[in-house]
Amino acid sequence: MQTKKANKLTVSELFGKLLSQQIFIPIAALLLLAIFNLIADPSFYKITYGINSAGAPVLSGYLMTILDYGSELAILAVGMTLVTAASGGQDISVGATIAIAGSVILRVLCGTNSRPDTLQAPIIVAFLVACVVAMIFGAFNGVLVAYFKIQPMVATLILFTAGRSIAAWINNNELPIISDPVFSYFGGFIPGIPIPTPFFIAAAVVAVAALALKFTNLGLYTQAVGINESSSRLNGLNPAFIKFLSFVILGLCVAVAALIKVSRLSSINYSVIAKDIEMDAILAVALGGNALSGGKFNLTASIMGAYVIQFLTTTLYKFNVQSDALPAYKAVVVIFLVVISSSVVRDYLRNIGSKISKKGVA
Helix, strand or coil: HHHHHHHHHHHHHHHHHHHCCCCCHHHHHHHHHHHHHHCHHHHHHCCCECCCCCEEEEEEHHHHHHHHHHHHHHHHHHHHHHHHHCCCCCCCCHHHHHHHHHHHHHHHHCCCCCCCCCCCCHHHHHHHHHHHHHHHHHHHHHHHHHHHCHHHHHHHHHHHHHHHHHHHHHHHCCCCCCCCHHHHHCCCCCCCCCCCHHHHHHHHHHHHHHHHHHHHHHHHHHHHHHHCCHHHHHCCCCHHHHHHHHHHHHHHHHHHHHHHHHHCCCCCCCCCCCCHHHHHHHHHHCCCCCCCCCCCCCCCHHHHHHHHHHHHHHHHHHHHHHHHHHHHHHHHHHHHHHHHHCCCHHHHHHHHHHHHHHHHCC
């Protein structure tokens, strides 16, 4: 009897620990979506091997779409998580800054001719210039938030409003087109590799971020500033600089996402590119269980949240939901998941589990 009682108590304790884990919510959401698609249409998981228009072998299917487009969100989620943790706010200018960075890449590659026969500069040079520009705009947001004490959403509303006009101005309102096939590899497939290139780019970004958090004090300082700015200052930190740095890092992530975006079409549409992607990035952070008011964060949970958001988007498209209705469906699902992730609900579920366990023992 004592052994059975101990086992039941252990199950209860494990259930409580599971609910207390921040990563529980994105994992649960992923499982729910996976089960729903399995029941509704098992062909959702079908992956086919074929040849694309360039004659290269590729894997295709809904799962590959999630892997492909979810990688853009994962990259942005890295920077947005740090901004949220440090500043207690979110950057809503991400989509517009992607348009700016993408426009810069095309400008450098095209030069004065919007449709060049050959690239006017190496792709790496264009990308590095875009990184610098995106980081400058990130620094602009960071200065407003960190030094002028403007609420993050209000501060970033400036670029949210003006960013796409700046992007169009960079290329004189023209729509540059890149004919070099190598440029399309970054948003498509590398010949001989059937997995989308954005996945490898996202993996590299996540690896760099993980190493930075492991071997530097960036994560510790970011959390300290987000939890209590005054206390962190008394402990020798510079809260303003930490906030500023988080926006600059987000700018770098934006440049990487911009490279993928413009590479997909080898062109740009200033008003449409990355439209509303900042909302998905913020939702990914929230779905990862990170407090939107700042403080402690879990980067792994945010990245999982990014792929869950893309899983949800792909599922809705699969069932022919109109694109203009997507935000409403996302809002309902995400509100449910965020409520479930709240400490109040988690405590309630733990109490229920404990009562059930005690009744079983009795």
